[in-house]
Amino acid sequence: MGKRNREKTESGMINNENEISKSLKESLLRIEEAFKDCPDLIKRKVFLNNSTEGCILYLKGIVNIDLVQRDFINPILSLKEENLTDITILGSVSASNVDCYYDFSSIITDILSGFAVFLIDGRPFAVVCKLDKYEIRSIQEPETEKNVRGPHEGFRETIESNMATLRRKIKNNNLKFKLIKVGTTMNQTVSIAYIEDIADMNLLEELNNKIEGINYDGLIPIGYIEQFITDFKLSPFPQYLATERPDKAVAGLLEGRFVIMQEGTPVVLIAPVSFFSFFQALDDYSTNWMAGSLIRTIRLLGAMLAIFLPALYIAITSFHYFMVPLDLLVPLAESRAKVPFSPIVEALILEVTLEMLREASIRLPTYIGISIGVVGGLVIGQAAVAAGIVSDLFIIIVAVTAIASFIIPSYDMGLAIRFIRFIFILSSAVFGIVGVVVSTIMLIAHLVVLESLGQPYFQPVVPLRIKDLKDVMVRVPLELLRKRPDQGNPNNDRRGR
Amino acid sequence: MRKVKKLVFILLLTVLLTSCWDENIYEKVGYILNVGIERSEDNKMLISLTNPVVGIQQQGEVEMITTTANSLREARENGRLISPKNLGGGKIQHILLSCDMAEGGIHNLLEVFQRDPINPALAIIVVVDGSPKELIEKSLNFGDKPRSAYYISQLLENNIRNGYIPETRIYNFDIAYFAPGLDPITPMIKLEPNGIRIIGTALFSGDKMVGRIDTRKSSLLLAAMNQLRNPTFFIDNYFDEDLEVEFYTAALLRSVKRKLDIKIVENRPVINMELIFDVTLDEYRWDRTDEKVTQMAIEDAIVKGMKEDYKQLFNYMQKIGSDPLGIGDKVRAKYNNYWQSVEWNEAYKVAEINIDVEVVIKQYGVIK
Numbered sequence: 079m080g081k082r083n084r085e086k087t088e089s090g091m092i093n094n095e096n097e098i099s100k101s102l103k104e105s106l107l108r109i110e111e112a113f114k115d116c117p118d119l120i121k122r123k124v125f126l127n128n129s130t131e132g133c134i135l136y137l138k139g140i141v142n143i144d145l146v147q148r149d150f151i152n153p154i155l156s157l158k159e160e161n162l163t164d165i166t167i168l169g170s171v172s173a174s175n176v177d178c179y180y181d182f183s184s185i186i187t188d189i190l191s192g193f194a195v196f197l198i199d200g201r202p203f204a205v206v207c208k209l210d211k212y213e214i215r216s217i218q219e220p221e222t223e224k225n226v227r228g229p230h231e232g233f234r235e236t237i238e239s240n241m242a243t244l245r246r247k248i249k250n251n252n253l254k255f256k257l258i259k260v261g262t263t264m265n266q267t268v269s270i271a272y273i274e275d276i277a278d279m280n281l282l283e284e285l286n287n288k289i290e291g292i293n294y295d296g297l298i299p300i301g302y303i304e305q306f307i308t309d310f311k312l313s314p315f316p317q318y319l320a321t322e323r324p325d326k327a328v329a330g331l332l333e334g335r336f337v338i339m340q341e342g343t344p345v346v347l348i349a350p351v352s353f354f355s356f357f358q359a360l361d362d363y364s365t366n367w368m369a370g371s372l373i374r375t376i377r378l379l380g381a382m383l384a385i386f387l388p389a390l391y392i393a394i395t396s397f398h399y400f401m402v403p404l405d406l407l408v409p410l411a412e413s414r415a416k417v418p419f420s421p422i423v424e425a426l427i428l429e430v431t432l433e434m435l436r437e438a439s440i441r442l443p444t445y446i447g448i449s450i451g452v453v454g455g456l457v458i459g460q461a462a463v464a465a466g467i468v469s470d471l472f473i474i475i476v477a478v479t480a481i482a483s484f485i486i487p488s489y490d491m492g493l494a495i496r497f498i499r500f501i502f503i504l505s506s507a508v509f510g511i512v513g514v515v516v517s518t519i520m521l522i523a524h525l526v527v528l529e530s531l532g533q534p535y536f537q538p539v540v541p542l543r544i545k546d547l548k549d550v551m552v553r554v555p556l557e558l559l560r561k562r563p564d565q566g567n568p569n570n571d572r573r574g575r
Numbered sequence: 576m577r578k579v580k581k582l583v584f585i586l587l588l589t590v591l592l593t594s595c596w597d598e599n600i601y602e603k604v605g606y607i608l609n610v611g612i613e614r615s616e617d618n619k620m621l622i623s624l625t626n627p628v629v630g631i632q633q634q635g636e637v638e639m640i641t642t643t644a645n646s647l648r649e650a651r652e653n654g655r656l657i658s659p660k661n662l663g664g665g666k667i668q669h670i671l672l673s674c675d676m677a678e679g680g681i682h683n684l685l686e687v688f689q690r691d692p693i694n695p696a697l698a699i700i701v702v703v704d705g706s707p708k709e710l711i712e713k714s715l716n717f718g719d720k721p722r723s724a725y726y727i728s729q730l731l732e733n734n735i736r737n738g739y740i741p742e743t744r745i746y747n748f749d750i751a752y753f754a755p756g757l758d759p760i761t762p763m764i765k766l767e768p769n770g771i772r773i774i775g776t777a778l779f780s781g782d783k784m785v786g787r788i789d790t791r792k793s794s795l796l797l798a799a800m801n802q803l804r805n806p807t808f809f810i811d812n813y814f815d816e817d818l819e820v821e822f823y824t825a826a827l828l829r830s831v832k833r834k835l836d837i838k839i840v841e842n843r844p845v846i847n848m849e850l851i852f853d854v855t856l857d858e859y860r861w862d863r864t865d866e867k868v869t870q871m872a873i874e875d876a877i878v879k880g881m882k883e884d885y886k887q888l889f890n891y892m893q894k895i896g897s898d899p900l901g902i903g904d905k906v907r908a909k910y911n912n913y914w915q916s917v918e919w920n921e922a923y924k925v926a927e928i929n930i931d932v933e934v935v936i937k938q939y940g941v942i943k
Contacts, residue, residue: 399601400665400693404608404728407666411602411629420600 096181102131102199105182109135112186119189124151127159131199140192142211149173150194150207164203175208190265212236220322220344222489227364232322233344237267240339240346243324244271248331256282258289260303260340264296268303271327271337278334278567281531285336285349300340304347310528314497316356316490317530318347325360334568336531350531352538352565354550356491357381362553371552378551380482384495385521387482388425389502389514391475395421397510416466422507424468428476429503431458433496436480533565602629605638605660607651608724610698611707612684613673619643620676622650623708625715625723626662637715637722641708647687664691668728669699670745671707674777674784677761682752682782688745696746699731702777702784704765713766720770727771731762734773738797738804738828739790741776741899752782756903756919760796763787778897780920786895792888794828795881798850799930800900803831810880812860825858826877829937837905839913844926846902852881855938864939874934885930893924902926 099105106121113119118138126132134151136143149172157170164178179185180203185195192210219225220232233240241255252274260268268289272282288307297303304318305311321327322344327337330348338347348355357377362370394401395414402410417424435454439447459477462468479499486492498521505513528535538546546563548554562571605626615621621643628636640657644650654662667688672681681700688694703710714723721729735742740762751759759779765772776793778786788796794806805827812824834849856864856873863869892898903923907914 395601396598399599399604399606399663400695402601404666404668404725407601407606408627408629412631414600414602415629416631417602420598 096183098180098182098202098204100200100202102133102197105197106133108182124155126155126162126198130159133197134194135189136194137189140210140212141194142209145209146194146207150209154196162198162201167205171207173207173209177206179204179206214239223321223323225359225361228325228360231324233324233346235342235344237269237339237341241269244327247324247328256286258286260289260292261294261296266297267341269339271331271339273331276334276568276570277336278569281567282336285531297340300343300345300347303338303340313524313528314494315528316494317528317535318349319351319355319488320345320347320490329360333562334566350533350565353525353536356488357486359487367553367555374553375551377485380485381495384479384483385499385502387475387479388429388499389506391472392421392425392503393506393511393514396507410471413471414469417469418466424472425503428468428472432476432480533567537565603661605658605662606666607662607664608666608668609671609711609727610667611671611711612676613707614675615643619645621708622647623711624650624654625711626660627722635722639711639715664694667695667698668724669701669731671701671703671710673703673707677702677777677784680782685745689749697744700743700745700748700761701731702761702763704763704774710766710771714771717770730771730773736804738794738806740773740793741797754904756898756907757901758897758899760899778892778895778899780895780897785897786891788888792884795884796888796899798828798831799848801833803828807857808877810876824873827855827857829853829855837902837909839910844906844922846926846928849931851933851935853935853937856936856940870936870939874936877934878932881932882930885932889928889930893926896920896924898923
């Protein structure tokens with residue numbers, strides 16, 4: 079459908095006379111037709127040298143009108159009649175971003191992108207000038223990705239400021255941005271940042287094609303792009319690393335990865351990434367390597383616990399009582415003695431409640447969030463045990479699981495692990511420990527097959543890259559991390575000279 | 576569409592009927608921890624089972640079921656006819672055998688532990704001097720001890736760790752039984768008025784119990800088997816005439832190096848074994864223990880005591896025909912022709928076993 083529409087619009091434009099007419103009246107009529115019911119379009123008529131009529135057009139709210147007045151309109155107004163040719167106008171306007179167009183469709187897109195357009199009666203061209211001013215929020219630390227020792231700045235919603243942030247950090251002309259237009263209706267800009275002498279150009283080509291191939295009316299958050307360009311759509315795992323932190327993006331660029339930025343969202347995507355990238359945070363690198371390794375290990379352990387612990391509990395309590403050590407067996411059995419449900423029902427009750435609590439706490443404002451803690455912690459935890467709906471031990475297991483899944487730095491990976499946990503719970507309830515084992519095998523097989531932008535997702539474990547293992551579980555001292563990881567397929571893999 | 580319906584149906588089944596089949600929830604299982612086996616009249620066995628009672632009201636209670644049966648499985652099934660829980664053998668900690676059962680041979684009795692994978696091959700085999708049923712019954716009411724099975728298993732575990740009894744789990748027993756020229760040994764316990772006592776080791780020949788030794792000899796036997804843990808060895812020290820008390824020296828045996836040399840001389844196996852012990856002098860008397868002379872004297876005394884014990888031990892084992900050291904196994908490996916030409920049980924009895932002991936006191940304390 080979308081494709082057909084697009085062709086129609088394009089062909090429709092060609093059918094129109096695409097040239098700007100000499101008569102200002104005619105041009106204005108056409109613009110008015112295009113901008114019907116757009117009250118934010120401002121048209122201001124002026125007279126040049128008291129005779130020639132001109133008109134400035136811009137959209138209210140995205141143009142810095144003071145600057146337009148001073149640096150764009152005033153110089154034109156002061157020109158003499160005979161100097162109103164395209165070349166002289168361009169030469170005399172002091173604003174920097176000035177251009178001259180002869181076709182109609184460019185004017186319309188320019189007005190929409192925050193240009194001020196100046197039309198002069200009797201001249202078949204329009205002078206445009208970009209002096210835009212958006213309301214943007216100030217730089218803040220991303221709420222979801224706090225860090226201790228790194229910079230406390232985050233990306234913002236405008237792509238220009240995000241590109242400027244990267245440029246400010248990487249003072250090197252090899253930092254390139256490739257701009258792509260997406261969104262058939264919304265006309266958004268997407269920019270792929272990369273460092274030319276590190277990144278693999280074939281991957282850039284591939285990524286570029288993927289993004290250009292998106293055929294959709296509007297991509298609101300960057301998750302849309304992520305979903306459109308994901309190779310393995312049936313996988314719960316995120317294959318692009320979303321972040322709001324410029325420092326993380328810079329780290330990715332230095333490893334030969336690409337950073338996809340989209341207008342209108344502070345979140346950028348890093349690709350290609352490996353499974354283990356989702357467990358890394360900048361703090362691992364900014365602190366001592368021993369502490370960094372410890373934290374890294376704890377994160378991976380947390381992910382394993384979050385996936386396996388409830389499933390193992392169910393398998394053992396429902397099928398394999400002989401796996402419990404003797405000293406634990408009697409207390410455990412006593413704690414479950416008054417629970418009338420089978421372990422799977424017990425587990426589902428508590429896990430689903432926990433997921434609800436978690437979902438509720440994301441949306442609610444902080445001051446209501448506190449009461450959620452009370453309801454969740456006291457009412458559900460304490461009362462459920464007292465009422466004999468769940469056992470003490472399972473409360474602990476759910477608590478440990480929840481804490482374990484909170485320590486995963488990436489929200490997307492956290493979601494994936496929450497989802498996988500339920501699969502594990504169900505399969506362990508049906509098949510016991512065999513279910514857990516088979517699910518684990520399938521999970522690993524899936525991870526091994528998965529790719530992120532054509533690069534193996536489970537690298538450096540499978541395929542094995544021994545030198546890259548230095549940065550997976552343990553994070554060795556920086557002096558030993560002289561080579562860039564293989565993941566981004568960098569064409570120059572030495573860090574430093 | 577039909578395919579989708581089928582798929583949805585199967586999915587629903589797996590979710591809704593989750594755990595309706597094969598489920599074995601642990602608070603509904605009565606896990607047997609103690610098994611006591613002895614002979615009863617009319618060609619049956621008297622089997623005692625205990626399982627801890629798990630419930631809201633019951634704290635520390637134990638259910639004991641005694642039944643006569645012709646097989647262990649039958650005993651469990653009989654128990655299920657009585658017990659509120661579904662009795663299961665997955666956590667059996669130890670099997671208490673009466674002496675008469677052990678003397679009659681137990682290998683076939685234990686087969687069920689290898690056949691059914693849920694039954695643990697990790698259960699410890701113990702020979703009871705007396706009636707296992709009585710021992711279990713009394714152990715339920717000791718008061719100052721934990722629940723019966725916990726008490727016995729902790730007792731065994733600690734003494735295995737201290738090196739006074741061998742660690743004979745079912746698989747150890749089976750391995751030793753199946754290897755020709757190697758005999759199993761098991762711990763022995765006995766009921767006392769206010770507790771259960773480790774009394775030593777039962778020696779087997781094949782699967783039949785043929786003799787017993789005390790804990791002192793057991794620890795030396797384990798040292799000779801290269802399985803020394805941390806037993807303490809006592810020898811006479813001095814007699815205090817005022818107190819009229821005989822005082823002993825205590826030496827902690829820390830490690831042992833064994834040199835075993837087996838030869839066939841004149842169609843008769845000759846075994847030369849040298850054991851070098853590293854010991855810590857734990858308890859002695861006020862003396863110049865830092866001086867070489869005193870140390871030598873102590874070492875000599877220990878060596879003398881040990882040699883005497885070893886002599887008695889091996890003579891006894893040869894007499895009853897039990898070979899836990901696996902000398903036969905080594906002869907079979909090294910001198911196979913000889914092994915095939917003789918009846919090992921007889922050859923073992925006339926074998927010449929020479930034991931040389933050396934003791935090095937590695938630590939004699941800070942007292943001068």
